[in-house]
Every structure is written in C-alpha cells, then in structure tokens.
Amino acid sequence: MQASCYHCGDTCDDAIFDHDKAFCCNGCKQVYLLLNENNLCNYYDLDKSPGIKAKGKFIRERFAYLDDEATIKKLVQFSSSGQMNVVFTLPQIHCSSCIFLLENLHKINNGIITSQTNFHKKEIFIIFKPYLVSLRKVVELLSFIGYEPAITLDDAERKTPEIFNRHQVYKIGVAGFCFSNIMMLSFPEYFSGGHIEQAGLKETFAWINLTLSLPVFFFSASGIFISAWKGLRQSYLNIDAPIALAIVVTFVRSYYEIIFENGAGYLDSGTGIIFFLLIGHWFQNKTYNSFSFDRDYKSYFPLGATAIKGNVEKNIPVTQLQKGDRIIIRNGEMIPADALLAKGIAAIDYSFVSGETVPVQKRKGEVIYAGGKQTGGIIELEIIKEVSQSYITQLWNNDIFLGQKNADKSFIHPWSRYFTIALFSIAFCTILFWWRYDSSKIFPALTAVLIVACPCSLLLSATFTYGNMLRIFGKNKLYLKNAAVIESLAKINTIVFDKTGTITKNTSSTVTYDGVPLTSQELAAIKNITRQSSHPLSKVITASLQSETALPDITDFKEYAGRGLESTVDNIQVRMGSDSFIDQYDEKIISYDTGTHVYVMINNVYKGRFAISNQYRDGICNLIGRLKNKRFDLHVLSGDNNSEKRNLESIFYPTTKLLFNKSPQQKLDFIRSIQSDANLSTAAGANVLMLGDGLNDAGALRQSNVGIAVSDNTSQFSPACDAILDGENVKMLDKFIAFARSGKSIVAASFSLSILYNVVGLLFAVQGNLSPMIAAILMPISSISIVLLVTALSSLSARIKHL
Amino acid sequence: MSALFILIGISIVVASGFLVAFLWSASSGQYDDDYTPSVRILFDDAPATEEATEEKLSTRK
Numbered sequence A: 001m002q003a004s005c006y007h008c009g010d011t012c013d014d015a016i017f018d019h020d021k022a023f024c025c026n027g028c029k030q031v032y033l034l035l036n037e038n039n040l041c042n043y044y045d046l047d048k049s050p051g052i053k054a055k056g057k058f059i060r061e062r063f064a065y066l067d068d069e070a071t072i073k074k075l076v077q078f079s080s081s082g083q084m085n086v087v088f089t090l091p092q093i094h095c096s097s098c099i100f101l102l103e104n105l106h107k108i109n110n111g112i113i114t115s116q117t118n119f120h121k122k123e124i125f126i127i128f129k130p131y132l133v134s135l136r137k138v139v140e141l142l143s144f145i146g147y148e149p150a151i152t153l154d155d156a157e158r159k160t161p162e163i164f165n166r167h168q169v170y171k172i173g174v175a176g177f178c179f180s181n182i183m184m185l186s187f188p189e190y191f192s193g194g195h196i197e198q199a200g201l202k203e204t205f206a207w208i209n210l211t212l213s214l215p216v217f218f219f220s221a222s223g224i225f226i227s228a229w230k231g232l233r234q235s236y237l238n239i240d241a242p243i244a245l246a247i248v249v250t251f252v253r254s255y256y257e258i259i260f261e262n263g264a265g266y267l268d269s270g271t272g273i274i275f276f277l278l279i280g281h282w283f284q285n286k287t288y289n290s291f292s293f294d295r296d297y298k299s300y301f302p303l304g305a306t307a308i309k310g311n312v313e314k315n316i317p318v319t320q321l322q323k324g325d326r327i328i329i330r331n332g333e334m335i336p337a338d339a340l341l342a343k344g345i346a347a348i349d350y351s352f353v354s355g356e357t358v359p360v361q362k363r364k365g366e367v368i369y370a371g372g373k374q375t376g377g378i379i380e381l382e383i384i385k386e387v388s389q390s391y392i393t394q395l396w397n398n399d400i401f402l403g404q405k406n407a408d409k410s411f412i413h414p415w416s417r418y419f420t421i422a423l424f425s426i427a428f429c430t431i432l433f434w435w436r437y438d439s440s441k442i443f444p445a446l447t448a449v450l451i452v453a454c455p456c457s458l459l460l461s462a463t464f465t466y467g468n469m470l471r472i473f474g475k476n477k478l479y480l481k482n483a484a485v486i487e488s489l490a491k492i493n494t495i496v497f498d499k500t501g502t503i504t505k506n507t508s509s510t511v512t513y514d515g516v517p518l519t520s521q522e523l524a525a526i527k528n529i530t531r532q533s534s535h536p537l538s539k540v541i542t543a544s545l546q547s548e549t550a551l552p553d554i555t556d557f558k559e560y561a562g563r564g565l566e567s568t569v570d571n572i573q574v575r576m577g578s579d580s581f582i583d584q585y586d587e588k589i590i591s592y593d594t595g596t597h598v599y600v601m602i603n604n605v606y607k608g609r610f611a612i613s614n615q616y617r618d619g620i621c622n623l624i625g626r627l628k629n630k631r632f633d634l635h636v637l638s639g640d641n642n643s644e645k646r647n648l649e650s651i652f653y654p655t656t657k658l659l660f661n662k663s664p665q666q667k668l669d670f671i672r673s674i675q676s677d678a679n680l681s682t683a684a685g686a687n688v689l690m691l692g693d694g695l696n697d698a699g700a701l702r703q704s705n706v707g708i709a710v711s712d713n714t715s716q717f718s719p720a721c722d723a724i725l726d727g728e729n730v731k732m733l734d735k736f737i738a739f740a741r742s743g744k745s746i747v748a749a750s751f752s753l754s755i756l757y758n759v760v761g762l763l764f765a766v767q768g769n770l771s772p773m774i775a776a777i778l779m780p781i782s783s784i785s786i787v788l789l790v791t792a793l794s795s796l797s798a799r800i801k802h803l
Numbered sequence B: 001m002s003a004l005f006i007l008i009g010i011s012i013v014v015a016s017g018f019l020v021a022f023l024w025s026a027s028s029g030q031y032d033d034d035y036t037p038s039v040r041i042l043f044d045d046a047p048a049t050e051e052a053t054e055e056k057l058s059t060r061k
Helices: A026-037 A042-046 A060-067 A069-075 A096-103 A135-144 A159-191 A201-220 A222-233 A240-260 A267-290 A389-396 A413-437 A439-452 A456-475 A484-490 A499-503 A520-530 A536-544 A579-583 A620-629 A642-651 A664-675 A698-703 A727-766 A772-800 B003-027 B036-040 B050-060
Strands: A016-018 A021-023 A076-079 A084-089 A112-118 A123-128 A304-309 A312-317 A326-329 A339-343 A346-349 A360-362 A379-383 A478-480 A494-498 A511-515 A555-560 A564-569 A572-577 A596-602 A605-612 A633-637 A657-659 A688-692 A706-711 A723-726
Touching: A016 A026, A021 A026, A026 A135, A042 A096, A060 A069, A060 A135, A069 A076, A084 A135, A096 A112, A096 B036, A112 B036, A123 A135, A159 A201, A159 A222, A159 A267, A159 B003, A201 A222, A201 A240, A201 A267, A201 B003, A222 A240, A240 A267, A240 A413, A240 A439, A267 A439, A267 A772, A413 A439, A413 A727, A439 A727, A439 A772, A456 A478, A456 A484, A456 A727, A456 A772, A478 A484, A478 A727, A484 A706, A484 A727, A494 A499, A494 A664, A499 A536, A499 A633, A499 A642, A511 A536, A520 A536, A520 A564, A520 A572, A520 A596, A536 A596, A536 A605, A572 A579, A579 A596, A596 A642, A620 A633, A620 A642, A620 A727, A633 A664, A642 A657, A664 A688, A664 A698, A688 A698, A688 A727, A698 A706, A706 A727, A723 A727, A727 A772
Parallel strands: A494 A633, A494 A688, A633 A657, A688 A706, A706 A723
Antiparallel strands: A016 A021, A076 A084, A084 A123, A112 A123, A304 A312, A304 A326, A326 A379, A339 A379, A346 A360, A478 A723, A511 A605, A555 A564, A564 A572, A572 A596, A596 A605
C-alpha cells in the first residue's frame, strides 16, 4: 500500500514523513511547511490534495532575468516608488484552494500588499512594495508554491477579451433600461384599447418610445447585425441572419407607423427581443464555461519516458520532464520534447512530423525535435524544451499522417446547412398566406417565425455530448484522439486482439534460461542489446538479467520488427529472436513450441533460449465472455508461436480465429481482408477494432477502423492509433464500446428533441399566436435545456455502465 | 393631466441617471470577473491565536 502525498496526491515511492503526514518529495514537503508556518493550512481543507508537484529542483537562477530594469518595465502594469502592480497568468489555477492560497500571499511575504485572482482567466493581480520585495522574488515565491507564472515578453493580446465582455455588459444594460421604460410607456396604449383621451399623450409616448429605441437598435443589436452581415458577405446564411431580419422588420415597421400613421408601433416587442437575446447569450456563455473540456492541468497524459537520474533509469510521465533532464530513447520510441543528442548514433524518422520517412542522421550536440522517432540503437538525450502536450496531440491529429480515416463527417452536418434556407422558405410562405387572408397577422407571424427557430441546438448536441464523453473516457484511462473516434467506435462489430502486451501483461513475467550456460560477459552483452529495443519481450529480458558490467557502446544494432535483434558488443556478436529468425542461421534448432521463447546465438553459435511465461491480464476471460454475448466477432493475431493456443482457446470461444506467427505486414493484410469480406453480418464487411501495441502493429492499427494502442505507461506512442488505453483497463473494453453507442443515441435523441422544439414553435408562430417576445425567450431556453440534457444523459449513461 | 407630461419627463431624467450609474460601474471593471467573488466570500477568517482565546476565557470568568 503506497501512501499518497498529502500535498499533491501523487503516490509516494519513497515517502518522506513530517508532522505525521506523507509527502512524495522534498518540494511538496517544503511547501507544506511554508503554509503551516503562516497558518494557511486551510488550503488543504478546501479541496482534495490541491498541491501541485514541483518539477525537479527549484532553481533560483532561472528568474535572474527579472532583475533587469527593461524587463520589469515591460511586465508591470504600474510602477511608482511605493507600489508596483503586475498581472500574471497562472495556468495551474484549478480549484478554490488555489484562490485561497493565492489571495493570502500577503501573509507569506510582507512586501506583498494584496493579490486578487480571476479564476476563469487564470490570472492573478498583485500589488507589492518594490522596496521590500523585488519582482523576481514575487515570481520565485509563486513558483515555489507551485504556481509558476507563464511569462511571455509579448503580452499584446491580453487586453481584448476583457474589453469585449465589458461591451456586452453595456449593451445588456442599455437594452434593459430602454426596454423596461418603453414597456411602461406602452401600458396606456394596451389598457385603453388604443384610445387615449388626453390629447397629445399618445404622440408623446410614441415619440419617447422611438427615441428610447434608437440606442437599442443601433448599439445593443449591433453585434447581431455585424455577425449576420459577415456571414452574408461569405454567401452563407448563419444563425444571426433570420434574427437580424426579424429585428429590422419590427423596427422599420414601427418607425413607419409612428412617423406616418400616427400609430404606436411595436417597439416594446422589438426592444424586448433584443434584450432577451442578449441575456440569453450571456447565460449560454456562463453555462458553456462551466463545462470546461480542457484537460485538467493535473491530468495524466499517457506517455512516459525513461529518465536517467544519477545512474538509475526510471520511467516517468513526460509531463514531469524538465529542461536539462536526460532521457534514453530506444529503437522505435518517439522523442517527446526538443532535445540535444548526448550519446549514441541517432537516425531520426520524422514521418510523424513531416511525412518524410527517410531517417535523418544526427550527430552529438545536434538538436532533435519532438515528434521524431529513433531508428537504431539507444540514444541518450538532454531535454532543452519542455514537453508540450498540445503539440503532441496536434501532431497526432495531423492530416499528413491521417489520410482518409475517420473522415466521414458527423451525420448532423448536412442538416444544419439547409436549416436557414428552410426557415426562410417557411417565413416567405407565412407572409403569402396571411397576405391573402388576414393582413394584420403578417407581421407578428413573420417575426415570431424568424425568431423561434433555433439551429444552435442541432450543432450543440454533438459538441457537448462528445466533449463530455471524451472527458469521461479520459477519466477511465482511454485517451481518444478526437471526437470522431467515438462515432467510429460505436459502429464496431469485429475486434482483433494482439497477444503479447495486449492480452498479456508486460510486467511481472518470469524469465528462465535453458541451454549452454552463458558467461557473465555474454550476459552483459545480451542485456545491453535487449536494452536497446522497446519490444515487450526485450524489456522483460532486460529487467530480469542482473548485470553490473557497463559495456562500450553498441555498434551495428539491427532490429527486425516482430522477429529479432542483431548486434555486436565488445567483439561478441549476438543474435536473438524467434525460432524462425534464428532458424535462418542455424537449422539445427529443435523447437518445442511450449511457450514464448527467445532464442540466442552468440558469435554464430546457437546457445540456448529464454523462456518467458505469459501472464494474462486480470479480467480478460470475463471480458471475452461478455464480448461474445454481445455478438462481436473476435480474432487473435499474434507474432508469437502457437504455444499458447490451448490457453487462448479456453479464454476465447472455440470458433474464434487464432492466428500465430504473423508479421506486421500479414496482420495488416488480415485486417484488410476481413474489412472487405462480404460474408459477414453487415453487407459492407467488418468494422474492425484492433487492440495492439503501438510499434509492431502500427500498420494494422492504421488499417483498422479504430486502432487502440495498449500502454503500460511506456514510451511507446504510435501516431497510427486512434486511442491509447492503459493496460489496467483493457478489461473494460466492452463498457467503452457500449458507452460510445449510447453516445450516438443521446445525440440522435437531443437532435430530435430540438427539431421537435422548432416544429412546435413554428406551428404556433405561423398562426400568429406566438408573441415575438416569447419567441425570443424560448430560443436561449431551448439551447440551454438541450445542452444540460445531453450532458446529464451522457453522465448518467456513464454511471449506469460503471464508468 | 398636463402634469403628466412634466412627471414623465422628470422620471425619464431620473431613470437615465440610474443608467449612467450602471454604465459607470460597469466601466470600473467590477463585472469583469463574475465567478471568483462567489468563491471568495466563503473563505473563513484566520482562526484566532491561542493566546487571544485564553485571554478571552480568563476575562470572561
């Protein structure tokens, strides 16, 4: 049972204890002590493990540039002899504890007068006394407690969103004021049935209304007109077009009536429409903001790297890598961040980044960019720039690599295009109809029709449903590349499993050697060579060999994917691999296929073999049983021999195809063949989901409709996959598919609901029975209700499936 | 009834005063952040130190 850190919540490998609490590292402990000294332990009460783990040692010199006068001038908002004001962006703000701590900075350091945070913008505004504490010390303090400011020296863009929001507030204020006064001044008109006795009152009211309506029409509604105009210029009718038209019609008609016909106009409805629309937008934005889909700053990104600290190699998540850290990259692994080559021979394949498949040779001291893949032996790198998760995700989604996969657009898109056109046709027909029968109704019917129809909910249903689902999948350690994968996942009817590393566990396998005893030198050579490769079997062998001897660098390393390795170390030539691989060189091998074996040849002489026990992941049997009940077609494709056939047959149903000794190319071909096989349940052939390991199955993963790479926090990341699944949760595969299917039904349901809203609304509107003002209220209500509905339904669906 | 004209006029002037006050308060920036104040009011004050509590207890006796 590992303790979790009191400060940041991570599991502690070597816990440090103090004050009866466990901490994962000295950094967390120091922050705790600081808070404790200053009576700020309330920090821990407001939210669970709110602390942010310090990345590596806290180095003061990093902030030396903040002593420079010119830099200080650029960063502060205001400066005088007694006071300096500065605003910083702190992307780590994520909970109320953060707000608490950051607004109590003055307790930690006397020089800080006050500090105020803005949660949504993740900003902090600090006023401090420059003669007591320098800007550099303020930043050092923030970094120490875990909130290092993101400082860029060109902060040109920060001002705009602030002012934009404020303008919205002005518009709402003006619209509200004018609308309520116009409403009040229109009461006499309503209550007297159109006959006001006092001479001149009616005209006075009408003209005051007209004056009051002007700021609303020209100022408050300006946003709507501009948006509609922009759309029109691109020959595209957007959502704001019918609304803009409705407003113009109402106002023009009212002005005409007041000026020429001595009437009263419809300005109360007109301004009311604008007011309620603006309120609706504001409210919608608030609702959308609370469903934030940005992956949490503290969230786990499923990519690990092997870092070297001292002489120990340790696998850590890439987000913890810092500038100056050293990592080793094996054959086939991806480089997670920009780095300098420190040791080894690098031949980098940049196909992930640029599409170029010819590897680029790099020399010691040269920069290797993130996203490249090493082909060759092990290399040691020094990180020069931190990992950017967004960059990696961007590369993952890059079209160069993607090709045509998942390119089918969501089934909703064709509808939204025709929506506005349909709406205008209905409006036009309404005009014609009422012109014929009762012209007094043209006008209310027309404006109501134009306003009540709301296409927003059509588009929003998919966005919000899938956004929520991505978040839920992520919490269950299945990381999808993008929302389109959910729809593909829902269509799956065939599942193909790789064996090694997917159904079997990479960790905790026992390795035994059988054959001519090996000298310690030979063992060291073998260990050094298997260390170069990231194949699951190589890793297992490396881990099991005890060897302290460090050997000179390996030359001539060659790995044949899925088959074997070959290299020369210290005049010993080693070949290791499957029986068929070694067979090429020495035909005298007798292979009893009684397990997973790696055969060894040293200096062209066959020595023996390593036997590796297969340990299956927990819950696989039950998973397969459930998948069978739901009528999925299952297949197993393995690069290994058929020694496990009987075990697999007991797990899988006897009629499942179990195929062994498949090379990566053969796996790809197999998938292609079942995809076009017309003998299956669906006419178009199978929709294949492939679960495999990212490297050896890259082609097959790419070929299948959905490719999932199973990872155990390793550094195997293949862009060919559509999703990464943590090994622990492979047993939940059926639940994931069921959830994806429910997602599709949720979207369909909300889509129908919003069409229903529109149809019912229009029914009332065309009859002239719907006041335009009520229509303006209904529109935001309908979109908010749909958003809330899909979010609630998808969360409910997840809970039912125990996700 | 003609007093009505004057009254309406005055009321509109007074109401506009309120509008101006609203626009002025919005421009001061207090509505830019509408989330954090809601969290801020829920924070407790710092607990009284032990000496102060003891003093209070002794004086109460």
